[in-house]
Amino acid sequence: MRHTGHVTLNASEQLVVAAAAAAAPSVFNTQPWSFTFTEDGMEVHADPHDAWMPTASAARDVRLSCGAAVFNARASLARRGHGSRVSVLPDAGDPLLVARIAVTDAAPDPVLDELYRWVDSRRTNRYPFRPEGVPADVLALLHDAARREGATLRLLEAEPEYQRMLTSIRHATWTEDEDVREDRDARLSPRAEEPAIPVGNLGPVPRGGRPDDPPVRDMAVGLDLPGRGSAAFEPHPDLAVLETSDDDAGSWIAAGQALQRLLLEATGHGIAASFANQPLEDAELRPDVSGGAAHYGYPQMVLRLGYATEQPPASPRRPLSQVIRRTAA
Missing domain, CATH: 3.40.109.10 (NADH Oxidase)
Incomplete structure (x- = not known):
């Protein structure tokens, strides 16, 4: 009934x-x-x-x-x-x-x-991940979770696609507009009444330098925030792109539901995630994220997936x- x-x-x-x-x-x-x-x-x-x-x-x-x-x-x-x-x-x-x-x-x-x-218990985890990749059966579950909400999760594993994504992420980071950086710094500055993201959630400063910066987003790049420390990050994490067939407000909301479904599924299997959306914030760079796989649709999120070495606070x-x-x- x-x-x-x-x-x-x-x-x-x-x-x-x-x-x-x-x-x-x-x-x-x-x-x-x-x-x-x-x-x-x-x-x-x-x-x-x-x-x-x-x-x-x-x-x-x-x-x-x-x-x-x-x-x-x-x-x-x-x-x-x-x-x-x-x-x-x-x-x-x-x-x-x-x-x-x-x-x-x-x-x-x-x-x-x-x-x-x-x-x-779901967290955005900006700490280093362990070197082993996400098992294929878990990736299949995450792909299915996105599909159930009308989106596609596409793992980047073949070359040169993986390196092209790393290049896009690094290029977007290095060429970030000054007003974007100033806005972000104001939100994270110790002088802010309530920083948008506490130091414990930012994770450590990635060690390394051009052209080998890891594909983890340092939300506070250039800011000297006490207590962060530094760490070496995994050089080759699993990267995936969440895509939708259309690119309107309804598709963005569907992508958000797909994102959260797959993140909860990932958390249940011990998989952590953070985001590397720098190229998606630049209208000129966003098409590069899909690259040769543009037939999948419009990129909405870039995810870094793996097994965490540390659990950040809520x-x-x-x-x-x-x-x-x-x-x-």
């Missing part, structure tokens, strides 16, 4: 679902979202003001972040025993309304229920009172 009735979350459930959604990864840890609870579900809104950076990817990054929050909300609802139905960009007159999530009395998705286990989150707009009575 098919159930389609709506369910109203009680106050306790609303807080738990909002906390799970807010635990999603976001561009520069800006958490560019807010949540409204209604009688039949939840709305996820983009709140891009603090997240608006002087990069070509700013609008895309906000929607990707919100898509990851949508996925976490779905997983949390499944753990609470609820089904859910998502409507992406449901109001053409309100482009900041990313999604409506209807809570239903349908049976919860058991896979989402299982993935919820890893919401609180990144700070805004109080729920700042991200919940309204609760259902």
Whole structure:
């Protein structure tokens, strides 16, 4: 028997679902979202003001972040025993309304229920990884996780494609616009009231130099931040590109859901991830990320995957009172 009735979350459930959604990864840890609870579900809104950076990817990054929050909300609802139905960009007159999530009395998705286990332990890991690669069977699971949300995860393993990606990452890092660097430095400076990313989450300064910089993103390159230290990183990590067939706001939200699904799957198998999105933030360099495999679609994220040598702390989150707009009575 098919159930389609709506369910109203009680106050306790609303807080738990909002906390799970807010635990999603976001561009520069800006958490560019807010949540409204209604009688039949939840709305996820983009709140891009603090997240608006002087990069070509700013609008895309906000929607990707919100898509990851949508996925976490779905997983949390499944753990609470609820089904859910998502409507992406449901109001053409309100482009900041990313999604409506209807809570239903349908049976919860058991896979989402299982993935919820890893919401609180998922981290963006900017520490060195061990030299061994991710097993093929785990990579297949990550590929399937992305596919379930309408995206493709493409592992870069053949040459010269792998080296071309490294070149793109390094070139984007070295040629970063001054206003982008200044914006990032202001967000991370010890003089900031609350640095966007604490030192413990930035990881150590990569040792090495041109042209052998490792493909790990140093978010605080050029900043002297006490307590970071330095470390040698793995020279040949697994790199993968998350791609979608289209490149509009709906596709960016789908990419965010795909990203979070695969990240939770990876966490459950002991795999850590960080991002090397520098070339995606430059409109001229972004096409190089797909290179000869452009038929896969549009690149949305570049991931570095591997087994971590150290687990960073949880990144700070805004109080729920700042991200919940309204609760259902």
